[in-house]
Structure formats: structure tokens, C-alpha cells
Amino acid sequence: MKYFRSHILIETDEASVQQGAREVMNALKQELAKHNLDQEVNVLETGSLGFFERGVCIAVYPDDVIYGNVKVEDVSSLVSEHFLKGRPLTHLVIERSEKKNIPLGYDKRIVLENSGNIDPEEINDYLGVGGYLAWEKALLEMKPEDIVQTVKDSGLRGRGGAGFPAGIKWSFTSPIKGVQKYVVINADEGEPGTFKDRLIMEGDPHKLLEGTMIASLAVGATKAYIYIRGEYKLCINRLQRAIDQAYEYGLLGKNILESGFDLDIEIETGAGAYICGEETALIESMEGNRGIPRTKPPYPGVKGFMQNPTVVNNVETIANVPAIINKGADWYRNIGTAESPGTKVYTILGDVAVPGLCEVPMGTTLRTIINTYGGGMKKGSRFKSALVGGAAGIFLGDNMLDVKMDFHNLAEYKAVLGSGAILVINDSVNIVDMLESVIKFFRHESCGKCVPCRNGNEQLYKSVRKIKAGYAGEDELDKMLLIADTMQKTSFCALGQSLLLPVKSALDMFKDDFLSYINKKKAINK
Amino acid sequence: MKSLEELRKIREKAQQDMKLRGSNYRIKIVVGMGTSGIAVGAREVMKSFLEEIEKRGLKDVQITQTGEKGLSSMEPVADVIEEGKPKVTYGYLTTEKAKRIVAEHIVNGQVVSDYIVASE
Ligand SMILES: Cc1cc2nc3c(=O)[nH]c(=O)nc-3n(C[C@H](O)[C@H](O)[C@H](O)COP(=O)(O)O)c2cc1C
């Protein structure tokens, strides 16, 4: 192996590539060669470095410096300063948070109880912490209807966005007889800034498999698919390895543990469109068609993959199932709140000291999540808002920091838990700028099937651009609300319907931010 | 393919192994090996631990890997687990820091407080 004195890791995930990661990489290589540094400094590609909205990021080792928002123009000074003269280019360095002692909260974890403790590539490690006991119990001691009833009693609700009770969903599919049925695990995770499912799969792939096995048995499916985004390479590798091990141990395949039940699990990879996370679009894409949503009803539980009954559940939902079977519905109900039992995995990003993920009981307040698990605000910044629930989430202000985070309490504010993404925003940010990026995302991801969403996003985008450019009056705000409201009422699927949440909450909570753009121009024009 | 009997035996043994891990080895280092950890050098850190342990001929230390704990922004991270002592999690690791941890914590029993990021 050749010895390099320094390694540059450049992230080339999808988002970074869009922002010019490859161009930066080529420029770096050329510049290094120009200074005869290419034999000393190695340039490598890597996945996301885990920073959000920081453009192209690169990490330099062993110096342990991370640069953000790197542009091609920066490369020549970067190389001459850092690699020639050994001085980090301070204005591009991402300041990593000061040292914090964060509680990891393992005592309250269900989904992530093993993540960070066992070797995800070793089935024996999983068995060693009681893995596949729930599968044994479900297979050998329980009838499918008992499993469905237990999950119903547990009150487990879907963690993929809508919060539909999992047991009730299963109870529609379970009694259907005489047809091939399927279970599909939704691991598409297209929400910007969300990576909880990835970490569940990377950290404890066997738990997802065990949950999938139990769900399949409960609804009578002999074939299950895990639909996973193609970029999640490490997840795909670890899951495939876990599946292979499960076959080898006789936990999958024919006549499993002599119970008479057959089950195969296969991985399907997706191409990364956000709409493909919507369950019917996902099924279309699995069938080899373009990923556009189908009319509901019929719901997938009755007519899904290949027009056969198909239960679609999110990764986190399913990862709760083994513990429910092992410990019972009552145990589960004791965690979290009455309407939303259990825990929730959040990804905390933005202006907090320690961005990352946490698993906490349902009903934990936003304040606790930010202060305890996110380490509080980043040094020198003050809280302004949190975008909760993903891009189609709601902007919460500081008067809502004590809202209990669960399906029921958030619904009172017309808010959603969504994917569990929490983007914390500091008070130097104008919410209009945030809203612009939200609308831009939806405009890009609208599948174009229906007019309200296709056109509405375009119009919203124009409005927000107009406001920012200072050409709009206050009436533009009413117009935005009207468009978003119409989209909510008439769009074909939840993608178009959900824009009302960010638009309305931004207007309700942060109208001054809009007015500051509008009035600035007025003042200039006077 | 394994029968139920065999599976149960394997599980029992695995459960024993997991327990034994603590006593068989005096001390255990667990390196976080998720996407973000690997991206910021977890593999190199792991290698550095291995090299250092080997160089010093330490026989009672075990090194394993695991998934993400929830500290993505502090990666690479590693736990040092010692029977009867609270688990210590180190973050922002580099190959150099790994060497220092071996020298001070593993060999001399002195926790390197500069690098601690989390505790149980
Ligand atoms: C535009 C759009 C994107 C979605 N993306 C995802 C996703 O990435 N992962 C997911 O589990 N559910 C996603 N959903 C929700 C799914 O349609 C479906 O409700 C969910 O997978 C059901 O699982 P659950 O009941 O376990 O939550 C999306 C929905 C919409 C409308």
C-alpha cells in the first residue's frame, strides 16, 4: 500500500454531486498535481459526511479538518494554503461543536437498543442479545390472528409519516384467503435531512428482518421485499448479509423451524425519487413502472404489488415489532403516551451543538430533545424555529417548545411527526429563505401527474421569488395561502397536499420575515 | 439449515459469549462503524487501535465494531468498556487520539477526559 501523508475525503452522495462535488474533486486532483502533491495527498470519494445544507463538504485526514461549501474557485487557495503551507483555510472550516456530554438513553431505547452495542454483521451477536426469540415465539406459539391482535393492542402506529395503527392495517390483509400476499418494507427515506431508517438498518439489520418475518406471518405473506434507496450502500450490504445468515440458520426459507411456514425476503433498490416513498408509487416502481401514485382506494392492503394484497410499513414501525411480541402489548403501552405508545427516533439537524439522532419516548418535548439530545443551540446562536416533521413539516416557534411530541398533541397544532426530522433554525435566518428551499424541493419532486401540485408548486415558487426580489405586496401572502390551500384540497396524493403545512405555519408564525422583504423594497422605491 | 434445537444451542452459546466477553477480556473497545463514522475515518481509527494493541502485545483487549449510537456529528466514536466501571465514549477520534487512548486508558487505566463525549 502506498503511503500518503494526507487524505482528502470528498463526499459524493447525490446531494453533493448536484452541488458540484465531482467538479471540486477534479479541480482538487489537478491542483494537487500542479504542485506535485499528488503523490503525497490522496483524494478519495466517500458518502455523506453528515452535514446538512453545507454544500460540498470535504474532510482532511489526519488533520481532522472539515471544510464546507467548497466551490471550484476555492480549490486553488485551499491547496496552496492547507496542503502546501499547512494552514487550514479558516473561512471554510466547519466548526464542530464544543465538547458535550450527551446522554445516550439506552435504557429507553427499543428500536435502537442494540445499535452501537452489537456487531451488525454477526448474527450470533444478535442471537446473543435474545435475537429471534420473538420470531420463534410467533412462529411456534402464536396464531396469526394473535399476532395481529397483540400489535393492535400495543397501539403501535406507523412511523413513516401518517401514523396509521399498524395492527389495524394488518387486520385488513390478514383474513384475505387464497391469494399470494406480500409485505413491503418502506426503506426509501427520501425526506431531506432524515436518516433514521438508515441508522436502524446499519446498526441492527437483524431486528428489521425479525420484525418483517413476524409481520409476514401475521398477514400470511410468504414473500417480503425491503425497498431501499440505492444510495444506502452500507445498509444494502449489511441487510443482504443478514438475510444470507438468516437463510443459513434456517430462519428464512421453506418450512421454517418445522412450522410449515415458508418465507422469502428480498431487497429491492429504488432510484431515489421522493415520490417513490409514497406506498402506491413505490409499488408501481417495484413493478417496473414509473413511480407515480395510484388511486386509493383500493388500498395496497387489498390490491397492492401485482394487484395482490400488500402490507406496506416503514422500517421503524417494523423494528418495534419484535419487542412487542417478546414483552407484550401492555409493556409497550406503558412507554410513551396513551394515544401514541412507544418511542420515536428523531434526527436533529441544523443549529444545534450536536446534530445526530436520538430515540426517546413519545411525548418528549421539543425543548428536551433540542437541549438534552441535541446538546442545546450551537454556541452563539439563539433559537428561532424548528421545522418539524420533514420538508412537509411545520415551522414551530419558541412558544411551542414545550409541545409534547406525539401524533395526538402535534395534531392539535395541525402539525405532524412525519419522518421524525427536526431542523433547528437560529434567529439570524429569515424563514422566507427556508420556505423557499422547501418549495424548491417540492417543485423538483412533484411527479407531475396532477395539475394542482404540478402548477401549484410552480406558482408558490414564483411567489416566494417575487417576495424575495421585492416585487410583491402583502396580497402575495394571501395568494400563497390560497394556492397552498387549494393544493391541499385537490392534489392527488399527500405530496401536493402537504405543502399547506409549511406555508401556513411560516405565514402564521413568521409573517414579519415576509414583511421585511416586502417593506425593504417599498422603502427603496419611495 | 439449522434445526430449532441447534438454533437454541447457538443462541445459548452466543448469550454466554456475550456475557463472557466482559470477563474473558479485561477491556473492550467498540468502534462505531456507520456510514458517517466510516466517512470521517472510523476504519483508520479501528486500524490504529489494532496496530497499537498489537505493537504493545496486549492480549486482554478486544476490539469490535458496531453501528451508530446517535452521535453522528462526533464521529469517529468508540466505547471503552471495562467490567465494573462506567462505559466511556470517546468522540472526534483520529489515529493519533486512538494511540493516546491505548497508552493512557487501556494500559495505564487513566481515562482521557479530553476526548470523552458521552456517558451512560
Ligand atoms: C410523498 C411521500 C413520500 C413518502 N416517503 C416515505 C418514505 O420515504 N418512507 C416511508 O416509510 N413512508 C413514506 N411515505 C408514507 C408511505 O406512503 C406509507 O404511508 C408508509 O410507508 C406506511 O408505513 P407505516 O404505516 O409503517 O408508517 C411517503 C408518503 C408520501 C406521500
Ligand code: SF4
Ligand atoms: S400531488 Fe404531486 S406528487 Fe402527488 S400525484 Fe399529484 S403531481 Fe404527483
